[in-house]
Amino acid sequence: MATVESLNAELAQQTELFNKLRVENAEPSVLEETRKRLAELKAAVKSAAGGKDGGKKKERLLLKTPKGTRDYGPGEMFCREHVERIVKECFVLFGGCQLDTPVFERKDILAGKYGEDAKLIFDLEDQGGEQLALRYDHTVPLARYLAMGGATNTQSKLWQVGKVYRRDNPVMSKGRMREFSQADFDISGLWDTMIPDAEIISLLCTILTRLEVGEFTVKLNHRKLLDGLFEVCGVPAEKIRPISSAVDKLDKLPWSEVKKEMTDEKGLDPTVADKIGEYVKHKGGRALLDQLLADPALTANANAKQGLDEIGILFSFLESYRILDKISFDLSLARGLDYYTGLIYEAVVEASAPPGFKSGDAPAPALPKKKSKKAAADEEEEIDESQVGVGSIAAGGRYDNLVGMFTSAAAGDGKKSQGLPCIGVSIGLDRIFAILWPKWVERGMRSKEVVAYVLSAGDGLLKERMELVQELREAGIATDFLAKNKPKFNAQFAAGERDEVPFAVILGGDELLAGLVTVKEQRWEFVEGKKVKVASTDKGTQVKRSELAQWLKDTPTFKTWSSGKLIRE
Amino acid sequence: MATVESLNAELAQQTELFNKLRVENAEPSVLEETRKRLAELKAAVKSAAGGKDGGKKKERLLLKTPKGTRDYGPGEMFCREHVERIVKECFVLFGGCQLDTPVFERKDILAGKYGEDAKLIFDLEDQGGEQLALRYDHTVPLARYLAMGGATNTQSKLWQVGKVYRRDNPVMSKGRMREFSQADFDISGLWDTMIPDAEIISLLCTILTRLEVGEFTVKLNHRKLLDGLFEVCGVPAEKIRPISSAVDKLDKLPWSEVKKEMTDEKGLDPTVADKIGEYVKHKGGRALLDQLLADPALTANANAKQGLDEIGILFSFLESYRILDKISFDLSLARGLDYYTGLIYEAVVEASAPPGFKSGDAPAPALPKKKSKKAAADEEEEIDESQVGVGSIAAGGRYDNLVGMFTSAAAGDGKKSQGLPCIGVSIGLDRIFAILWPKWVERGMRSKEVVAYVLSAGDGLLKERMELVQELREAGIATDFLAKNKPKFNAQFAAGERDEVPFAVILGGDELLAGLVTVKEQRWEFVEGKKVKVASTDKGTQVKRSELAQWLKDTPTFKTWSSGKLIRE
Structure with missing residues (x-):
């Protein structure tokens, strides 16, 4: 059982988050999600506290999913x-x-x-x-x-x-x-150098484009380049992994904090840290690559040279794949995991269109000069920008x-x-x-995939409804009915409407004997944020019961619904 | 780390299973699976023992999935x-x-x-x-x-x-x-009585039929009927759940063992156990239902009566769904879980066609008479029959x-x-x-869904291959190529063949300049348990590069492959 204390702690955390999001004018759906969770936690705390205070009462069960x-x-x-x-x-x-x-x-x-x-x-x-x-x-x-x-x-x-x-x-x-x-x-x-690497980056761009997540950038860097860069700056061999792991936090923390971790926690010489700081601020494309290749200190280092050469090959492949405009070569990207040995990358979706790297024509940023404290503070904000939105998605x-x-x-x-x-x-x-x-x-997405709802206009007709439902399902038409012996007509109609089922199939006395059913088509529209049923003067179409399945399959509505389109157009 | 001892125990268990299956002439695939696992375990034991005996050596890592x-x-x-x-x-x-x-x-x-x-x-x-x-x-x-x-x-x-x-x-x-x-x-x-119950049974039959699992039977029973039956036989209230849980083992154990659990472990009076034994041997259909409804001791019990009535209603619904022939009303079915309160059921696939219950026309088995020890032993074998094959699948x-x-x-x-x-x-x-x-x-199922394999007949042509692969993928055609700068023609051809890719798309020097590619279609057949490539004299078809995607999509092969058919016809 979660204790009242642990719940209270979680509640406090959630309250803080909710207030923060409210201040930031977060999206309504995010806000709503957070509010729901807050309400759940409040109920849980109340329930847990009640169970204790009640004395004689049994301990209450907390109905919640794990943290x-x-x-x-x-x-x-x-x-x-x-x-x-x-x-x-x-x-x-x-x-x-x-x-x-x-x-x-x-x-x-x-x-x-x-x-x-x-x-x-x-x-x-x-x-x-x-x-x-x-x-x-x-x-x-x-x-x-x-x-x-x-x-x-x-x-x-x-x-x-x-x-x-x-x-x-x-x-x-x-x-x-x-x-x-x-x-x-x-x-x-x-395989040959960088070909699988280019395949993976192309796959990633294809997926994010097809998912329509909005504008995205694939930031990339190279572990060997980073290692070489750390060597060039004077990081001792045994500190390379810990320092790399500090650099990895640059997408969440300002440089000043990362530097503090490097020097105070990890014992790095502050002048070495500053040298690293100069490098890891760079992002760009081919021009940045050329600039780094022109840095004799870097190219003299075997690791750095290999990293730069491989990124060069990759750029030429990504041009063949026509995705160079999605790429940002970013020296601050380090990735936390121990097992990486070469190219590393991360896709980010940004709230506004990302600056990205425009196919070779973007100028590389100038090498940063020593800055005043004020300027350094501005930089922090720049770094923090990557935190807008959901951030890294792959x-x-x-x-x-x-x-x-x-x-x-x-x-x-x-x-x-x-x-x-x-x-x-x-x-x-x-x-x-x-x-x-x-x-x-x-x-306004659909709530269900049911296409036909079978209703009785007569006295229950449960057997007849079951038989028809079974037939339609056998024909591959998603069908439902109200599981009552003698349901009221309006109750059945309302149940079908609740699920926005487009076809109401009505079974009635005389018609039934003549081998006929009535089909009524219904449509919904999304007007100003609300789902509205389109008023219809349709009295329904009489269809032969034996031809019903085919009749339904021939309608344009059926074709749209069964094409896997889950959102109504 | 798993110890050598625990591995040895698992190995002994697996060896026993393997030998048993071999004696029983189990299916080759099952045998192969068991043999593979056995080999893995032997390797694991060797590795673990080696790690210990080696003295100076580091402890070896066991490469296996959890038990x-x-x-x-x-x-x-x-x-x-x-x-x-x-x-x-x-x-x-x-x-x-x-x-x-x-x-x-x-x-x-x-x-x-x-x-x-x-x-x-x-x-x-x-x-x-x-x-x-x-x-x-x-x-x-x-x-x-x-x-x-x-x-x-x-x-x-x-x-x-x-x-x-x-x-x-x-x-x-x-x-x-x-x-x-x-x-x-x-x-x-x-909902109204037994309507959702009938829906679930119908769904189950639909799924098993569409999956083509072979002949199956849905055994069903009712918890209230079982409870009533236990009351009628004289089981004390506090023993009803434990006794029910013993009955549940009848599909795995002979009656004599189940009775022993009831009497020796759970302290039930042996004469009460015998009475239960008489009932739980019954299975059948509507005739069995009628026979039980004619048993005044049962119908005088409110629980039993409710159970029987509900099964009667269910039978009439299942007739409307036209699935009564899949059903076996089986008094020995109890299900282990505590939370069931009404209808219970279990689908079994049997090695040979199951006897099942044929839509009301099958005679119910006669109420069993007291039997000699010999006869009781025969019964055990009868009960054990349900163990043939995989057993319960739902x-x-x-x-x-x-x-x-x-x-x-x-x-x-x-x-x-x-x-x-x-x-x-x-x-x-x-x-x-x-x-x-x-x-x-x-x-002989497919190993991959790739439709087109892009090859170069010229000098590498990596850039050209990448561009074409990207184009075909953008058009929705699953495509691959060999990730080498200058691969040999035969190596590329072999790679495409290994994955049984139907279309080889060949890029060559002069053709390429003229905006043409050569497409060769290849087919495989399954002959006497072996996949064989159909010999082809096809020299290939020249297709305009700009029309290639549409040309591929218009072939009958493409249509078959993209229809989700994973097994070749």
Whole structure:
């Protein structure tokens, strides 16, 4: 049981969030979501407190989903299925095959893969068997599968869609949850330089475009370039990963705070930190690449040089794919995970159109000069801009050593395994849902897919209704009826209307004997934010009962409804 | 880490199973599955033992999925997606809306719902927050959702598809896992007697028919009838649930063992047990119903009478739905779960055609007479027959009090809540996969959905290949190419063949300049259990590059491939 105290803490947190969103004039749907959650928590606190204060009363059960999780009801699931369908179609389009792994893994499989975030792993209780933990992402289970020889060949394109788990602090309204859905696509195998990398970036752009998430930018960087850059700035070898992990926070924190983490927490020389600060402020496109290639300190470093060369090759491929305008080469992108070894990237959707990188013609920003304190403060705001909206909706990178780590550890002979180079992307389906759902609500989406509602105008006619319903369903027409013996005509009509079923099929006494039914078509329109039934003088059409299924299938309405269009036009 | 000891125990268990299946001449696919698992375990034991014995060596990592779980690779996922798609289509056909709940619940939500099987619940470790457990089924989370007021109205048809978790002893080859997928459909609300019940049974029959699982029978019984029957036989009130739970084992154990559990473990008077034994041997259809209605001891009991009356009403409805021939009224069916209150049912697929109940015309079996020990032994074999094949593939029942239990417990005022009557069915997707998969392998299913493979006959032509691949994908044609700068022609051809891609699109020097490409169509046939490429003298067709996408879309092959047919005809 959650205690009153823990609930009160959650309530306080939620209240704060709600007030903040109100002040910021957040979108109505986000605000509404937050308000609902707040009301639930208030009820839960009341219920828990009541159970205690009541003395004699039994302890009350708290009716809620676990922290950071939620139910998705019918309308929401329509939208989520729509998102998943588009993502899966794109995966197939790019030659992918599906993989499914268990929701939990042996704990030692997950160990040592997530750097500072390992504390967020959900452990299962050891109930006398294996030590298990819920999967944290799809990448590590995929690598385990590949290391077990799961793919029939070592060159494969595999995709997964499913839930992953992190004991993080949830921000439900922005789709940041403890249980959340990710769709992953990974390419494994020894291919030529940057070709799979370009395939993945092209896939990502295709998916985000088809989902109509709005303007987006794919920020990219290279781990080897970052490592080289840190070496050039004078970061000691053992501090490279921790410093990289500090840089990763630049999309959430101002530079001053990140610098503080580097120097105060991680013991970096402040002058080294400042040098890093100069570099990581850069973003742009090919011009930035040229500028960095002209930096002799960088190109003298083997790591940095390799990173820059690979980004150069990638740019030429992305031009062939015609997606260079979506790309921003961003030196502040570091990604938190330990296992990346090459290209890394992250897609962001911004509230306003992002500046992005316009196919080579945008000038690279000038190298920043030393700034006054005031100017530094302005910069902070610039960095913080990336926080507008839902933020990162997809991310990934190259991880050439992960599969090899598994095969080496399983061999246990201390030799380094040859491994299997991989690159992949994870798409945050909850974040995308958080962007699309308000638009769906605005446009007035359907509540159900039922096409025909069978009514009796006579005395119950339950048997006749059941028989007709069964026939229509057998013909592939989604059909329903009111589960009452002798329902009133108006009650049946209202039930069909509630689900916005377009065809009312009416069974009546004399007509029934003559083998006829009456069909009435009904339409709804979305007027000024409200669903309105279009007034109809239609008295209905008499149709032969034996021809009804075909008659319905031949209507334009049926064709629209069964084409998978979930939103009415 | 799993210890060598625990692995050895699992290995011994698996060896025994494998030998048993071999003796029984099990299907090759089942045998192969078991053999694979055995090999994995042997490797794991070797690896674990090696890690220990090696002394200086590091402990080896065990590369395996947790006990009772498995990965599903590309071919298998094709088959699973096919099953899920059909099930979802049927859910929509019957007017359902989708629901999704978290994979874990607060522990107190699951408490007290699963009777003797509660020990199988997977708990999460308390990492300083809520006490959580993985969901055991979809029914309890649905009831929690309904009690929270989740459905916008109290009369709803909701469906869920997802994984559930039980710490049971797995029998992987038969689809009995610790992590397994269930598809649930539930109707809630105060409807007229047995109408939703008939809808659910009709839905179940529709799904199993469309899935082509082979001959199946829906066994059904009624909890109130069972309770009444136990009362009539003289079972004390407090022993009714435990005795019911013993009866539930009749599909796995012979009567003598079940009787032993009743008398030795649960302290039931042996003469009472014998009386129960006489009843629970009956199965049949309407004639059995009539026979029981003619039993004055039964009809004098209010519970039994209500159960019999409701089954009578249900039979008349199932006749309207034209599915009475799939039904077997079976007094030995009890279902283990605590929360059922009315009709209960279970679908079984049998190795040979099931006897079933043929629409009222089958004679009810005579009431069994007292039997010699020899005769009793024969009976045991009869009972055991239901174990042939995969066994139960779907099950469910009416649970009118579960939602009310939640609302009462949340109110905490000791008053009984009015509640919300519900009835539902769970379909075991892994069991269905275990039945269908060998047939798919036999029929030679596709390995990928790629339609076009782009090759270069010239010097690499990477840029040109990328541009064409991008164009075809934009036109909605699943396309791939070999990710090499200058691949050999034959290597590209082989890669396309490996995935059985029907169209090879060849880019060559002079042709390319003239705006032309060559398309070669290839076909495979399944001959005597082997996939064979059909020899072709096709020199290829020259197509204008600008018209290629439309040209491909107009071919009959494209239309077949994109119609969702995953198995080649």
